[in-house]
Amino acid sequence: xxxxxxxxxxxxxxxxxxxxxxxxxxxxxxxxxxxxxxxxxxxxxxxxxxxxxxxxxxxxxxxxxxxxxxxxxxxxxxxxxxxxxxxxxxxxxxxxxxxxxxxxxxxxxxxxxxxxxxxxxxxxxxxxxxxxxxxxxx
Ligand code: ZN
Numbered sequence: 001x002x003x004x005x006x007x008x009x010x011x012x013x014x015x016x017x018x019x020x021x022x023x024x025x026x027x028x029x030x031x032x033x034x035x036x037x038x039x040x041x042x043x044x045x046x047x048x049x050x051x052x053x054x055x056x057x058x059x060x061x062x063x064x065x066x067x068x069x070x071x072x073x074x075x076x077x078x079x080x081x082x083x084x085x086x087x088x089x090x091x092x093x094x095x096x097x098x099x100x101x102x103x104x105x106x107x108x109x110x111x112x113x114x115x116x117x118x119x120x121x122x123x124x125x126x127x128x129x130x131x132x133x134x135x136x137x138x
Contacts, residue, residue, distance in 0.1 A: 004032030004135040007044075012125030015073070015090075018060050019120045021050075021131065025103070026110055028133045035108040037137010041118060042100030045129045047090035049097035049121035052112075067093045067123075090123035097121045105137055 006028045008021060025041055041050045053059065071092035072078075079088030101118060104111040112118075120131055 001136060001138060002032060002034050002037070004028065004034065004133075006031070006133040006135075008120070008131045008133060009128060010120060010122065010125075010130065011128045012122040015123070015125050016064065016093075017122045017125060018063065019122070020055050020117050021120045022110070022112075022118045025118050025133055029105055029108065029110060029135060032135040032137075034105055034135050034137040037105045037135060039103045039105055039110065040100060040134045041103070041131055043094070043120065043129075043131050045094075045124075047087050047094050047124035048129055048131075049094050049119075049123070050100050050131055051098045051119055051121060052101050052103075052116050053119060054115045055117045055119075063097075063121075067096065070096065087124040093123040094121070097123075105135070 008024050025039060029039060043050050071089045073089045076082045076086045081088035
């Protein structure tokens, strides 16, 4: 069995953003040499997510609006977690949007559905953060 590990680093200039990281994950699959196996992609921070959905700008704004209704960033004082930090909303948003995805690798390619794309969801940006890609298979 082969295995391959890669960290993807990000520095998002805003507090929140959704980044399509499918090309970087595909590149990691190519570099791994794995043709049949699995790719795990997970955020390595408790205020960021990795999830799969459609790369459509209207939907991305819908996610932003929906998450802000569920866990509004402000006022910071509404959260017990805040004080030394102001990112309670980011912890909650991360939990809703998920930590990781697992994608099958078939014939050396990510075996995604027709509209599936892999996203890094940043909810507390403006600093260097990362996601882990772990690939196993043959
Ligand atoms: Zn925190």
